[in-house]
Amino acid sequence: MKKLHFNTTINAPREKVWDILWGETSYPKWTKPFNEGSAVETDWQEGSEVKFLDGEGNGMLSSIAVKREPEYLSFKHHGNIINGVKDTESPEVKAWAGAEENYTLSTVNGQTELKVDLDVTEDHSGIFSDMFPKALAIVKELSEQS
Structure with a gap:
């Protein structure tokens, strides 16, 4: 596994950034990339199952490992959902099961510092390195709107 790190500074309170990240209507907007x-x-809820799905209903099966609203959310990934x-048992899934995806929101000089740390397989590193900055730019744009 490889660890990737992304961060952005957002001119909005972390409560608003948190709501943009996990809101029902805003989540599909920033995850479009x-x-x-x-x-x-x-x-x-901490410990609950999470399904990250695409437009076809396929995606990732995860759980909320740690939740401290509005400062930290950690997901642990367990498997795929296909059709x-x-x-959670195939060799493909076992190659990355247990990977984490962590979101940390801190207040720095009246702004929100959003940090994302995630575990990825080597073959997915390039894809996430390309897509995450685009997604975080959308989080920033949505959060800074009045």
Whole structure:
């Protein structure tokens, strides 16, 4: 596994940035660089299952490892969802199962510093290195709108 790190400074309170990241209507907007029609299904409680889905209903099966609103959210990835079927046992999934994706929001000089740290396989490193800055630019734009 490889660790990737991304960060941006946003001229908005971290509560607003948190709401943009995990809001039902804003989440599909900022995750568009990853997949058109992205959605997330969860009750947002620590320990709960999370389904990160594309427009076809396929995606990743994860859980909320740690939640400290509005400063930290950690996901642990467990498997894939393909055609509605959960896969946590295939060799492909076992190569990255247990990967983490962490979001840290800090207040610095009246602005929000958003840091994202994630584990990826070597073959996905380039894709995420390209897409995450685009996604975070959208988070910044949405958060800074009045």
